[in-house]
Amino acid sequence: MDSWAAAGVPPDSASGNDSLPVHVVCAHCNATNRVPRARLDEGAKCGSCKQPLLAGHPLELTKANFDRHVGASDLPLVVDFWAPWCGPCRMMAPAYEEAAARLAPGVRLAKLDTEAEPEIAARFGIRSIPTLIAFKNGREVARRSGASNVAGLLEWVKASV
Numbered sequence: 112m113d114s115w116a117a118a119g120v121p122p123d124s125a126s127g128n129d130s131l132p133v134h135v136v137c138a139h140c141n142a143t144n145r146v147p148r149a150r151l152d153e154g155a156k157c158g159s160c161k162q163p164l165l166a167g168h169p170l171e172l173t174k175a176n177f178d179r180h181v182g183a184s185d186l187p188l189v190v191d192f193w194a195p196w197c198g199p200c201r202m203m204a205p206a207y208e209e210a211a212a213r214l215a216p217g218v219r220l221a222k223l224d225t226e227a228e229p230e231i232a233a234r235f236g237i238r239s240i241p242t243l244i245a246f247k248n249g250r251e252v253a254r255r256s257g258a259s260n261v262a263g264l265l266e267w268v269k270a271s272v
């Protein structure tokens with residue numbers, strides 16, 4: 112929980128003007144915050160609920176917060192479409208957790224349970240799981256299906272966003 116700020120960040124996604132604010136949706140209360148990019152590295156807190164904006168582990172997305180996190184955040188977002196009954200999904204979970212910590216704060220990783228939220232899975236035409244979709248500025252920029260290890264995840268995310 113405390114180590115995410117020091118985690119490795121892909122240079123490309125962390126670059127840009129540090130003084131320009133970015134919109135970040137709080138992991139806890141879903142409030143949209145404007146934060147100078149430089150401050151994200153210091154464990155920025157939410158102006159609304161005072162909790163850390165970025166949790167450093169995969170965000171749980173539901174119908175209630177999906178569109179907000181995909182659409183209202185300036186940080187690239189990767190969503191793991193998974194389900195509890197899916198063996199490869201469960202096998203990839205620890206690697207995904209580690210990738211989330213290593214990619215914070217430049218890229219955010221999230222999970223969507225396709226069994227709990229079938230409408231969202233249908234909207235994105237998810238046919239096999241796990242499927243990862245990378246979003247940038249609210250738009251899908253890359254997707255891949257199948258489980259991966261940490262190195263594979265980091266490589267794909269860095270290449271995609």
Ligand code: ZN
Binds near residue numbers: 139140
């Ligand atoms: Zn909050």
